Amino acid sequence: EADIYQTPRYLVIGTGKKITLECSQTMGHDKMYWYQQDPGMELHLIHYSYGVNSTEKGDLSSESTVSRIRTEHFPLTLESARPSHTSQYLCASSDPGQGKLAGARKETQYFGPGTRLLVL
C-alpha cells in the first residue's frame, strides 16, 4: 500500500465556490502529479511537479492551479468551481525507479485513492 493520501474523498459543492483538493505523500518523492479521470475514460495529466517550487501544466487544459511549497504536499485549487469540473481527481507521486537501460526508466507511480468531485 502506497503512502499517498487525498482529502476529501468525496466533495459536492455549488457553482462558483473555491475548493482545494489535498494530496500528501510520505515517501519523500520529488515528482508529483495530478490527473483527471472521467468514468470509463483514460487518465489525463493536468499538473505535475519535479520538486519544491516546481510546477508545470500537463496535457489537458485545466482551470485549476497547484503549488509545491513542501516536498510531501501538492494541493490543487479551483478558484471558481463549475459543473464541467465534475470528475475524479487522482494524485500520484513517483520514485526514480530501478534500472536505466538505454534510456528506459522503470519509474513507478503511486496513486492516491482519488477525490470524486461533483459541482452542482
Next chain:
Amino acid sequence: KNQVEQSPQSLIILEGKNCTLQCNYTVSPFSNLRWYKQDTGRGPVSLTIMTFSENTKSNGRYTATLDADTKQSSLHITASQLSDSASYICVVSDRGSTLGRLYFGRGTQLTVWP
C-alpha cells in the same frame, strides 16, 4: 499520433477461469509499458512494468507479455478470483523527455462472477 488501445472494453468471467486482456499502442519512441489495476473508487495500483528488452513479467497470478515489434501487450490472469474484479489499465511511456510522457488506455473493466 501516440495512442493506447485496449480490448475488450469489458469482460465478464466466472471465478476460477483464466482471461487475457489486450493492449495495442502506437507510442514512439517506446520506453516502457505498465499494467495497472484500478478498483472502483480507488487509485490505480501497478502490477507490472516492462521495457523493450523484456518479453514477459509475472506478478503472482498476473502475467504480462510484450511484443515491441508489433507493439502489442497482453495481461493474462490465471485462476481468477472475485477480488480481480476491477479496471485494468495499460500505460505506455515514451522516451522523449525526462518526464517519460505517459499514455493511458481507457482500461478493460473485468467482472468476476462466483
